[in-house]
Amino acid sequence: MAGEGAGAGRRGLAGLALALGVVALAGCAVGAKAGEPGLPAGFAAHDMPGVDANAYVYVNAGEPARVPLGAFGATDLVAGAGVVSIEVVVDDPDRDFAARAELVDEATARIVAEAALSVASADAARWVQADGPIVAFGHSEGPWGDTIREAWAVGSRVTIEERYPDVWEAIRLLPEDAPGRSVAVGFARNAPDLLDATLEAIGFSLPGLASALALIRADVIVFGVYAADPSRLPERLDREALRGSGIGVLGVAQAGYPGFVVGFLFDQFAERANLEETEVGGTTALYRVVDGDVHLMVKAYGSSIFLAAAPTRAEVEALVLAVVRSQESRS
Known part of the structure; x- marks a missing residue:
């Protein structure tokens, strides 16, 4: 009986030690703090259309930007169009996607509509709508296209916070003051x-990153795009656009596990994504160079994973340090 009592006591102490260890790990894996991030001009008042979306992008440089007409589908025109803002909505990247552009004036909108129509005429699933300085265009093989066209036509919008609260909370983790101007989110x-x-569609290949995100059950990623020269946006966000452009991208992935579990898995995360540990301004991060011209850096705060991409190591470090300063300043 005495031996049984001693064994029970040891098991009780072991259980207590394990519980304290978990609490300690949880304390060390403090999550990222939300704040009031720097976002593109007009985004706070620009709710998304009331449709299902697996991806959404809002672009506004804060001043009219010259965007090549190729961004709207034209292949034989090189002139640029003056764009105030663009929003892109994707439900299925192969079937259901659409964009809405606000141009500087109606004359420019007519040129953009013609560029989009030059592609739409060859595909029955593509459509183009123009109304004053606004041009909307997209591709849909089902009712989703009708829904978004109606939503844009009648102004049926909903806040991201209301429709996707987890997305909004992740957006609030972006820093207040990143290098360059916030031009897209x-x-x-x-x-x-x-x-x-x-990534393949825009010319990138990051083997292992999707697998690494799946490992920690990071189903949602939000991102901000920052530009040193916001007056001229690239035709598309690809490797050529990043190279020497002064454009940086900062993403936030929210893991589906508590922070201390992510800590246990982080070595596997780094291995799957081919990332190596490095020092940045006195803090630890993960780092990788992709094909010699895109620098990727990852910084974790508990279950929040920040991913930065830029053309040079100095620029990607600046993005990560902006996150560090932001987190340190938030109470």
Whole structure:
């Protein structure tokens, strides 16, 4: 009986030690703090259309930007169009997607509409609508296209906070003062499933990153885009656009596990994404160079994973340090 009592006591002490260890780990894995991030001009008042969306992007440089007409579908025109803002909505990247652009004037909108129509005429699933300085265009093989066209036509919008509260909370983790001006913000849901196809479409290859995000159950990624020269936006956000452009991208992935569990998995996360530990301004991060011209850096705060991409190491470090300063300043 005495031996049984001693064994029970040891088990009780072991259980207490394990519980204290978990609490200690949880305390060390403090999550990122939300604040009032720097966001593109007009975003706070620009609710998203009331449709289902697995990805959404809002672009506004704060001043009219010259965007090549190729961004709207034209292949034989090189002139640029003056754009005030663009929003892109994607439900299925292969079937259901649309964009709405606000141009500087109606004359420019007519040129953009013609560029979009030059592509739409060859595909029955594509459509173009123009109304004053606004041009909307997209591709849909079902009722989703009708829904978004009606939403844009009648102004049926809803706040991101109301429709996707988890997305809004992740957006609030972006820093107040990142290098360059905030020119775009967006999100992707079901991120591990969409990531490889999306990156491939814009000319990137990051083997292992989708697998790493799936490991920690990071289903939602939000991102901000920052530009040193916001007056001239690239035709598309690809490797050529990043190279020497002064454009940086900062993403936030929210893991589906508590921070201390993410801590246990983080070595596997780094291995899957081919990332190596490095020092940045006195803090630890993960780092990788992709094909010699895109620098990727990852910084974790508990279950919040910040991912930065830029053309140079100095620029990607500046993005990560902006996150560090932001987190340190938030109570």
